Amino acid sequence: MSWHQRHKRAYRKALEVGYFQALYSMYPSAIQRYSGWHADESCRNGHRDRTTGREEERENEATDSDSETEEESSDESQIECDISNMDISEELRQYFAQTERHRQELRCLECCIKCLGGVPYASLVATILCFSGVALFCGCGHVALTGTVTMVENHFSRITSDHATLTDVVQILQYIIYGIACFFFLYGIILLAEGFYTTSAVKEMHSEFKTTVCGRCISAMFVFLTYILGLGWLGIFGFSAVPVFLFYNMWTTCGAMKSPIANLTSVDNICVDVRQYGIIPWNATPGKACGSTLSDICNTSEFYLSYHLYIVACAGAGATVIALLIYVMATTYNFAVLKFKSYDHSRTTKF
Structure with a gap:
């Protein structure tokens, strides 16, 4: 009733x-x-x-x-x-309570969808890839350089003055690795933050963000700087492949000593001379390793660990190059859209 x-x-x-x-x-x-x-x-x-x-x-x-x-x-x-x-107060009270809970759930869902829509997925993937690549390159490269110096001191250069230059160069490279790790840690965070702001501006999610000519110049600066860093890391990637090639030659030479073809010649005639690579001077003694000595070097932990660490460091440099390429594409797209929007909205656009 x-x-x-x-x-x-x-x-x-x-x-x-x-x-x-x-x-x-x-x-x-x-x-x-x-x-x-x-x-x-x-x-x-x-x-x-x-x-x-x-x-x-x-x-x-x-x-x-x-x-x-x-x-x-x-x-x-x-x-x-x-x-x-x-x-009908009790019925209304239950109805309004259910309606209010439903509205709160909808607000929470809409807020989550809005937040997920503002995530720069390209920049996020590039940041993760960049951090991983830089960490692999810096960590593995640092340990591999130390192992290389130890191996040269023990087997190819008995006199300290012969490999003093190599030791100094390795120390300089290790300090450079420290600087690269710190710089790219900060630079990756900055690029990710810039990706959040520009993605929100492109999708017009936050009307309170405004940009001027200065803001667009900053975006253009990130595009240019990321492009230059990408070229630099491309050179680092090529440079990191050099020790991989050297250790690969030693690895294959040691493998050739164990093959049946090696029985046709004397094992002592199979040698590896590191002086021809410019690592140590030509007057360094002994400068090369042959026969059983070379086989012993290939079985040491320094050689095995350094060889595989150089491979991982080279892979990390390649991952960093790919990450910077993704950064360049994302920042270029965002800058182009902001530049286009600046023509549609008089002098300012959302940022």
């Missing part, structure tokens, strides 16, 4: 007991409001005769005081709404 039906039934019961005699004296407009709610003849025959005259008088008074009846009618409508709310 609806609240309207319950209200109507309560009105008829009150009419039977004569309750509305006092109500009509206080609110004359109630006659018109509840005139259609009167009970059947069987329920109100005893009250019609007593109330007919008074109802007509109150109806005439109601027409003379329209302003008062309008206010009273509005008050009664408010009371009626309050009664209806009281009747």
Whole structure:
């Protein structure tokens, strides 16, 4: 049963007991409001005769005081709404609670979608790849250089002055590795932050971000700097392949000593001379390793570890080149879109 039906039934019961005699004296407009709610003849025959005259008088008074009846009618409508709310308050409370929870879930979902839409996935992948490549190159390269110096000192150059230059060069390269690691750690974070801002600007997700000519110049600077660094890392990638080639030659030579073809010649005639690579001077002694000595060198942990670390360092340099290439494409695209938007929006655009 609806609240309207319950209200109507309560009105008829009150009419039977004569309750509305006092109500009509206080609110004359109630006659018109509840005139259609009167009970059947069987329920109100005893009250019609007593109330007919008074109802007509109150109806005439109601027409003379329209302003008062309008206010009273509005008050009664408010009371009626309050009664209806009281009747279904628990149901409404549950409905509103469920609706509010649903709205909060939608807001959270929309916020997550908006945040995910503003993530520069290209820059994020490039940052992860750049950090991994730089870490592999710097860490493995540092340890491999140390192992190379140890191997040269023990087997190819017995006099310290002969490999002093090599030791100094290795130390300089290790310091350069420290600087590269620190620089690219900061530069990767800066490029990732720049990718977040420009991606949000391109997708027009945050209207509060504004850019000027200076902002677009900064984006252009990142494009140019990343391009130069990419060329530099391309050179580092080629340079890191040189020790891999040298150690590969030694590895294959040691493998050739164990093959059946080596039995046709003397093992002592199979040698590796590191002086021809410019690592140590020509007057260094012994400068080369032959036969069983070369086989012993290939079985040392310094040779095995350095060889594989050089391979990993070269792979890390290649990964860094790919990461910088992705950076160049992402920053160039974002700069081009911002430049295009600057022509559509007078002098400023979103950033």
